[in-house]
Amino acid sequence: xxxxxxxxxxxxxxxxxxxxxxxxxxxxxxxxxxxxxxxxxxxxxxxxxxxxxxxxxxxxxxxxxxxxxxxxxxxxxxxxxxxxxxxxxxxxxxxxxxxxxxxxxxxxx
Ligand code: SF4
Ligand code: SF4
Numbered sequence: 001x002x003x004x005x006x007x008x009x010x011x012x013x014x015x016x017x018x019x020x021x022x023x024x025x026x027x028x029x030x031x032x033x034x035x036x037x038x039x040x041x042x043x044x045x046x047x048x049x050x051x052x053x054x055x056x057x058x059x060x061x062x063x064x065x066x067x068x069x070x071x072x073x074x075x076x077x078x079x080x081x082x083x084x085x086x087x088x089x090x091x092x093x094x095x096x097x098x099x100x101x102x103x104x105x106x107x108x109x
Contacts, residue, residue, distance in 0.1 A: 004063055005107035006074070007093040008055055009100050012084040015040060015053035019076035019085065026064060026075035035060045036076055055085075057106045063087065 015038060023035035041052040055076075064074035068087075072078070077085045086093060090107055097103050 002089045002091065003107055004068070004088065005090045005093055005105055006057060006061075006063065006077070007086040007088070007096055007103055007105050009084040009086075009103045010052060010054050011100075011102040012082045013038075013053040013055060014082050015051075016081065018079050018081065019055050022075040022079040023061075026067070027060075029060075033060070034058055035062075054104070056104065057108075059108075061106070061108055063108060 017038055019036050020034055020038055023029070024031075024033070027035060029035065036055055036057045038053055038055045041054060043050055043052075064072075064076075067074060074085075074087050077087045086096060090105070093105055097105060
């Protein structure tokens with residue numbers, strides 16, 4: 001059976017935290033419990049200060065199974081205004097990875 005996953009192109013992530021909040025609201029998680037968590041990395045590149053925002057699903061992420069069964073996108077994907085998250089079959093997401101840079105692919109157990 002084909003597996004599904006999330007592809008995150010963090011090059012375009014603005015660090016807005018909307019995915020975290022959308023996930024918490026969808027699953028009714030309390031403060032401190034997250035299906036996806038944003039981490040900010042700060043580093044210097046040739047004296048230029050750079051910030052990368054890397055949202056990554058936690059072990060609580062079930063890819064919004066209930067929403068998927070109703071034909072809806074995962075809450076985080078739907079609400080990401082930067083549109084840097086994609087949901088789909090792993091085989092299709094891997095093809096997207098081949099033409100994008102700075103991406104991470106997540107697949108649950
Ligand atoms: S909603 Fe999108 S832009 Fe905002 S933090 Fe999450 S992945 Fe980044
Ligand atoms: S796919 Fe659903 S469960 Fe997974 S991080 Fe996104 S909103 Fe949370």
